[in-house]
Amino acid sequence: MNVMAKAEKKISSAFIYFFGSFGGILFGYDIGVMTGALPFLQADWHLENAASLVGWITSAVMFGAIFGGALAGQLSDKFGRRKMILMSAIVFMVFSVLSGVSPDMGEASAYYLIIVRMLLGLAVGAASALVPAYMSEMAPAKARGRLSGLNQTMIVSGMLLSYVVDFLLKDLPGEWAWRLMLGLAAVPALILFLGVLRLPESPRFLLRKGDEAQARKVLSYIRKNPADIDQELASIKETAKEEQQANQKTSWSTLFSGKYRYLVIAGVGVAAFQQFQGANAIFYYIPLIVQKATGQAASSNLMWPIVQGVILVIGSLVYMWIADKFNRRTLLMVGGAVMGLSFILPAVINWMMPNMNPMTIVVFLCIYVAFYSFTWAPLTWVLVGEIFPLAIRGRASGLASSFNWIGSWLVGLIFPIMTASMPQEAVFAIFGIICILGVIFVKTCVPETRGHTLEEIEEQGTNHGRVKASNPEN
Template sequence: MTNSVSAAARAADQPTKEAGTPHPRSPRPAVIYFFGALGGILFGYETGVIAGALTFIQKTPGFPASAVTTGLIVGGIAGGAVFGALVAGRLADRFGRRPVIFVIGLIYIVGSVACAVAQNNTWLIAARIFLGLAVGGSSSLVPVYLSEMAPARTRGRLAGLNQLMIVTGLLLGYLTNLALSGSGDWRTMLATGAAPAVVLIAGLKLLPESPRWLILHGREEEARALLAGTRSAEEADRDIAAIREVTTHTPHRRELLAGWIRPAMIIGIGIPILTQYTGLNIVTYYAPTIFESLGLPHENALYFTIILGTVKVLSVMVGLQLIDRLGRRFLFLAGSAAMAVSMSWMAYEASRGDAMSPGAMLTAMSIMFVSYSLTWGPVNWVVLGEIFPLRVRGAAMGVAGMVTWLATLGITFGFPVMRDAWGLTNTMIFFVGGNILGLLFCKVFVHETRGRTLEEIEEDLRERYDRKQQGKSAQSENGSTS
């Protein structure tokens, strides 16, 4: 994979090096943000399409169904994403963001086709793991790229665009499932995942390199030209000065373990785990299966998932307007409380058995989707994209992405097993506890970053650590004198 990225880096960089000057003009900001976030659509589509295809796969000869096999098919993509997220961040720091995005697009195309032509469960699981390399890479790289491109005053809204693309891809996957449900053609469902990847690769020529990466690698004039296209001249000068200042710190290969970075790493590991333990993804991946287990016909279950997907898209659109108004920390806390309540309602409805109201369950799930999409959905990607220092941002985001997908793997593989062993009601109660834990974590560890530049956030980390060390020194001196 490293050789592929290196070749892609040379190809992507060639026009700039031949000219010896910065790009004559930057692409329009809307173009940058759209193609920068397009990886989110691919991520969401692969999540949504497997939810509807699963029933048809299990009815195909040569694809025997079991709780473990179901967990591996759905969770296989998360298994590959663990490695993809970790490697993509490191490669992006070395070769740049654009070449890695190019390779991610290629993996999406090959992986989608490999899933579509699978002849048995083993083949399909292996193809899903391979496809997961791209899902993990895009999940760790897209938030970083958007955060680095966006001005501080609108960074929350623009970096959160990744979540809007994810839920849009999710809805497109659900719609594809419904369109093909009459034929049960799950192979075409899975193959169509290649289409957005083709658009991503075609649009890569319009996607500039991250200005922060350019400055870090001594290409300041190119960075200045790009920044001038996405913010005012005053903001561009201020950002360049701030980026230049933080890049003067000497990096160390073990800097991720440094004491001053530790608070960011605690958040970067804790938030991805707790995001999965909200329980949102069991609804996302298994909504049709849940509805069918409660007695609904498959086609009705698909209609219900489309309603949920639409609710999610509309909610994220509203949520993006709130990030820079209400702040990241407030939305985390409010979202945890609301999801704990809605998951409790879902558990209650599941406990009623045959007396359960499908309308009430759909309403509870919709509230869950709205709560997540207004808060944790967009905010967790924004916070992860902005809390890490520049020199280790790609590597740190890779670790956060790896943790995200390890937690996703645990949930997507574990849910069918937990449901069979504990029952649906007790499984949902488990996720109520996850939301309560998320609220307590954010109250203790998460600091507000609204309206601050990435460089100010980095300096904050250093200053808090220095104050803590000075306090320890003062206590030590007082103890020795007494």
Template sequence: MEKSYNPHEKRKLSIYFITSVAALGGLLFGYDTGVISGAQLFLVKTFALDPQQQELAVSSVLIGAIIGAIVAGKINDALGRKKTLLLLAIIFTLGALLTAFSPNYQLFIFFRAIVGLGIGAAASVVPVYISEMSPSQMRGKLVTFNQLAVTIGIAVSYWVDLAFAHVGMGWPPMFATAAIPGCLLFLGMLISPETPRWYAGKGRWNEARNVLERIEGAHPETELAEIRTSLSLDRQQGRLRDLFAPGVWMALLVGVALAVFQQFVGINTVIYYAPTIFQSAGFASASSAILATSVVGVVNVLATIVALFLVDRSGRRTLLIIGTIGMIIGLVLLGAIFAFGSSQAGILTLLALILYIVAFAISMGPVFWLMSAEIFPTNVRAAGASVCSFANWVANFIVSITFLSLIHAIGTSTTFWLYAVVGVIALIFCRRLVPETKGKTLEQIEAYWNHGRQWLTPSDS
């Protein structure tokens, strides 16, 4: 007997479908970020790369991502969220195939940069689409689902790398596999609606109402009124220079510092170079090094799931402090393993990296993105979040383009200890300057900066 759904259940299923389709953009973000990890072991042999060329092979995608992050906002507003995601699906799909069939190193770098455009844009476009399509009571859960999709994409890329390494097919199919979710994203977005907020922003209120009725139910007058109010506030949005106004510049400092610390503690040396690290620690074959990396990827997903439950319970600042301490310990241990050696160096390296990735996944990983969206006053929130995102991509590029050079210049152990020193600085910064925003409204956070970093009591407001 066919199961029947009431209208409310049908709307929820529709919302879950739309969210899952859009989150494929997050999955592609993660996959195209992580796939280079195992693929570079084969790229080095195919193109006879020296360490500097290997760094560029890894980092080229970030050049595109920086550009994508800059232009995404204007394209998203001009074309609409749906058409922008369709465009990104095309970029991801064609980029994957062109990368896979690159005949030389130079074209490989170029096509990876093209994929980077999609990654940089998806980082902001996907959360906006999901947020604007979600009923208010489901918004937090659905938006954080995209963050989980990113870590799942990274983990999937590791296992795909392992599968093709095991059968000896090399790097081309590792990149080509991304075309599958790229096609699914394109097909799914064809039957998904544009967001009501974008329609309203273009004065297309009837179309906005139709979409709201699909996701909210009949007579969505309250939601339409909220959109009108929000659009009115958006017209008062501040400019970049307003971020340096009294009461705001400190929020900018905290946001940008967290963006830089998140990368300078070395997280993407693990995401991008883990198999290389494992081979240096004694894993003999590419397959065994990628298998160890795949275990780290699964742990990253599981720890991210835990973080989604902790961030509103334990608090942002608390998680930052605990997680940063864990990362420092992991980095010190990694440095010690490479400095003093051990017959069990491979297993010890795996355990140290697991400690490090768990600590990151419950702290700097999700908390930076959350805080960069909530610590700024309303009129400069979009500008502030954009600056933080840009700083994060630039820091990501700096770390990934210098890792192998640092290893050759100062040694593997000293490189990890250098990241640990950055972790200590980050810990001091978080303890002294990062506010605890758990349970605070956006208005209370804004008042905190305006009143000299003092929380107001209800009687003060």
């Protein structure tokens, strides 16, 4: 027993935070990998004229992720964040390999790959829900924004990794190129599994299950001041006691009870807006966007995803530097306003100057990606991880993740249809309007969470619910 305790003491906070957020690599890799793999897959399986099959192959992961996020969030409340992250890594490994070894059986191969990628999406969606929840429960309030932002750095690093892998493998024979692109996703999944084997469980989950001694031990790894540990344990225990006294059984209907409704709407709304603002239209289709703007073949534009990936990684690092220096709401509103203008201005310029340089839209898209990278991209997951009360955190973060993936899936499906029926500038202008609506939503519906403990944030929601109940006209 003493040997095990000593071994556990060797777990550093840096190790915990690194592998606690490493699931974002898996999430990001699979978002980006089809950008380069799809042209080779189409040629290998002769799917050039099978638009619906190609669309489903591309979006199948996002479709599966819709359910993976909700399912993992619910199960994590029962089995713990750590165990569910381990399970997600296993699922990701298995179905990444199965994607890479897809049998060549004509049209049936496409259906096989769609099903496999849907199942892979369960793991991707689970990671998108579990990692923010785990990181927020491990990080101290004063550094939670920066440490939770590690998740976004991991996501965009995974995207950049997939873009670089696509570019490096593009000169292989077509069949080998796309198979290796998809199959290599198993490597980061294996690294995640091995790392998480040594991670402790979330102290809040442990305390909720009555294991105070282990919760105290975990907090001792990541809190330097013993007084902070006692204070945090007392705060968590008080919240848990209130939940027990209320004798509430957590269910989906609980999420929208008066006590929680305000915070659930805020968290789920931000998660949904992040995707409906159109970011993934750029990430999935940037080679095609450049092709339509310049006339160059999409296959010759595989450097553009790398450019976007580099901007995303730099932006995530900028966010980690400024995360705890500015309010969450301020960053979201400033970022959303600039993103909206970056989408709307090309349409206005094109209307005033019909002969504008076609690369103008690409320049504005880079500005959009830059501001998205250090505002809405990381802050969505920071808020999802910290805004939901303990009693509903698993289910609520899963619901937010599912809405986020619904947006991602729909944007991925409808963007090609929209650009086929109207100018690209007009399509992006529509997304720009949604960005502005997102700013209004943040201003009116989202509370400030920077510097507050998770228990203080819950109290904000409780008080807001009481005000609404006593003043229904408001």
